[in-house]
Amino acid sequence: MFKKIILAVTIFPMFISLVSYAGENLVGEELKQLHMDKTFDMTHFKNGHGLVYFGSDGDMNLVMDSGTTWIGKWWVNDAGNKRCFKKNEAKKHWCVFVEKRGNGEYALVSPKTKKTTVNIHRVIDGNKISQ
Numbered sequence: 005m006f007k008k009i010i011l012a013v014t015i016f017p018m019f020i021s022l023v024s025y026a027g028e029n030l031v032g033e034e035l036k037q038l039h040m041d042k043t044f045d046m047t048h049f050k051n052g053h054g055l056v057y058f059g060s061d062g063d064m065n066l067v068m069d070s071g072t073t074w075i076g077k078w079w080v081n082d083a084g085n086k087r088c089f090k091k092n093e094a095k096k097h098w099c100v101f102v103e104k105r106g107n108g109e110y111a112l113v114s115p116k117t118k119k120t121t122v123n124i125h126r127v128i129d130g131n132k133i134s135q
Contacts, residue, residue, distance in 0.1 A: 027103040027104045027105045027106065027110075027111065028103065028104050029085065029101045029102065029103050029104075029113075030102045030103075030104055030110075031084050031085045032080075032084040032085075035080050035084065035085070035087060035102055036080050038102065038110070038127065039058035039078060039080075039087060040058065040059075040060040041058070041059060041060045041129065041130060041131070042057070042058055042127050042128065042129060042130075043055055043056070043057045043058075043127075043128045043129075043130065043131060043132040043133060044056045044057075044058070044110075044124045044126070044127055044128075045124070045125045045126040045127075045128065046122050046123060046124045046125060047122065047123050047125065048068070048121065048122050049120065049121050049122065051068055051070065051072060052068060052069055052070055053068070053069045054066060054067055054068035054069055054070075054072075055067055055132060055133050056074075056133075057131045057132070057133045057134075058078050059131070062077050062078060062079060063075075063076075063077065063078075064076045064077060064078040064089055065131075065133055067133050074091045075091070075092050076089055076090050076091040076092050076094070077089065077090055077092075081099055085101070086099040086100060086101055086102075086115065087099065087100055087102050087112075088100075099115065100112040100113060100114060100115065100121065100122075101113040101114075101115060103120075108126060108127065109123070109124060109125060109126075110123075110124040110127070111123055111124065112124070
């Protein structure tokens, strides 16, 4: 019996820390306001570090440190729970959950895989790409 109690005490704190790591998904007006006229300093899980600007008019401009650029449009989906975007030359669009992580950081999470695809380190007012 003594061993079972010790096991329960050591596993329980680990469970608590794993559960509290997951953030809360932004929705509605909070999701929209996070993006409007903001530049994200971010790291994509495959493509590395870059900046992406979300205009209040729905324009989107992404510049990666590697030199990759995207021009397109962004919007919040009709359900109000995902941010969507489409590159100008693309035929399809993508939508992601935006998860609040704390300390001013956010993450983009794939609805399909539930995995983080982008870590957002800072959200900066205005367009910092064109400066």
